[in-house]
Amino acid sequence: MVSTHFDRISQETLYREIKDVFYEHEGVLDKRSIDRMSYLEACMKETVRIRAPITYHNRLCTRDVEVKKAAAAAAAAVFSRPRLK
Numbered sequence: 001m002v003s004t005h006f007d008r009i010s011q012e013t014l015y016r017e018i019k020d021v022f023y024e025h026e027g028v029l030d031k032r033s034i035d036r037m038s039y040l041e042a043c044m045k046e047t048v049r050i051r052a053p054i055t056y057h058n059r060l061c062t063r064d065v066e067v068k069k070a071a072a073a074a075a076a077a078v079f080s081r082p083r084l085k
Contacts, residue, residue, distance in 0.1 A: 014039055056080060 017039045025033040034040070061076045072078050 010043075014043055 017037055021033050021036050022029065024036075057080050059078045059080075061072045061074050061078055063074050065072050
């Protein structure tokens with residue numbers, strides 16, 4: 001995602017952050033060192049926001065149900081898309 005949706009400055013910022021943390025922690029990437037990478041976390045959240053890993057939910061109704069203006073009968077297959085903020 002970073003290579004296709006971010007500009008050159010964003011790529012360089014992320015590269016610099018990873019390189020600095022890697023050097024500070026003597027080449028050891030553990031939870032503590034990864035937690036220090038705030039820009040990496042922001043990039044990952046943006047990637048998930050743009051390309052959600054779950055594209056839809058499918059469920060089987062066990063009883064008749066009505067939500068707002070939509071209705072589904074028992075044993076009906078229901079598909080919905082997650083709402084992304």
